[in-house]
Amino acid sequence: MSVLADLIDLLLPQHCAGCGQHPVLLCDACARPLRAAARPAGQAPAGLPPPWTVAAYEGPLRTILAAYKERGRAALAVPLGEALATAVHAALPSGPDPPPVVVWVPSGRRAVRRRGHDPLRGAVDVAVRRLRADGVPVTALDALRQRGRVADQAGLSAKERAANLKGAVEVRADVAGRRLVLVDDVVTTGASLAEAARALRAAGGEVTAAAAIAATPRHRPW
Numbered sequence: 001m002s003v004l005a006d007l008i009d010l011l012l013p014q015h016c017a018g019c020g021q022h023p024v025l026l027c028d029a030c031a032r033p034l035r036a037a038a039r040p041a042g043q044a045p046a047g048l049p050p051p052w053t054v055a056a057y058e059g060p061l062r063t064i065l066a067a068y069k070e071r072g073r074a075a076l077a078v079p080l081g082e083a084l085a086t087a088v089h090a091a092l093p094s095g096p097d098p099p100p101v102v103v104w105v106p107s108g109r110r111a112v113r114r115r116g117h118d119p120l121r122g123a124v125d126v127a128v129r130r131l132r133a134d135g136v137p138v139t140a141l142d143a144l145r146q147r148g149r150v151a152d153q154a155g156l157s158a159k160e161r162a163a164n165l166k167g168a169v170e171v172r173a174d175v176a177g178r179r180l181v182l183v184d185d186v187v188t189t190g191a192s193l194a195e196a197a198r199a200l201r202a203a204g205g206e207v208t209a210a211a212a213i214a215a216t217p218r219h220r221p222w
């Protein structure tokens with residue numbers, strides 16, 4: 001599948017990242033799930049506010065995220081970041097307090113080295129710009145880093161993922177006393193979000209909300 005997708009990228013670099021059919025970055029049909037209203041994911045790991053998401057991680061969206069994260073379609077940061085903005089906005093607690101600081105779950109060090117950057121950061125930057133343009137004065141903080149000893153999460157059960165991630169994230173910014181909204185690209189079991197939240201709380205941060213672009217379908221309430 002990814003060989004085919006790479007080949008499509010090579011031969012048809014201006015074709016839809018979701019279906020490969022249309023001469024645009026993302027065709028209307030493939031972009032539609034990213035424009036949906038935000039909803040809370042079906043369940044949240046212990047100690048984590050329920051993550052809000054806009055899309056189910058299935059169909060063309062899997063291809064779109066892979067194109068962005070693994071194959072360097074950097075322009076996808078815009079539609080993915082816009083979707084993330086929708087989820088973050090919905091997740092923000094209401095009330096007079098200033099909006100919290102957006103912190104993202106970091107990619108593994110090897111993945112960042114391979115790609116040359118942390119792709120989620122690009123989507124976060126777009127989301128923050130969108131929210132600020134809409135009058136929500138959020139900021140982003142590059143607060144977390146993987147320690148670099150995490151095994152691939154694919155194929156692990158929820159329990160195994162949690163054990164694999166224990167102590168995997170370190171806090172590299174001053175988050176003490178700050179209100180944080182924690183974001184990731186996809187919620188699978190929620191283990192990555194939960195481990196990041198644990199590290200942030202241990203450093204004195206207050207995780208008040210969680211958001212992601214998509215959730216695996218079993219986390220969706222519909």
Ligand SMILES: [Zn+2]
Nearest residue numbers: 016019027030
């Ligand atoms: Zn398409």
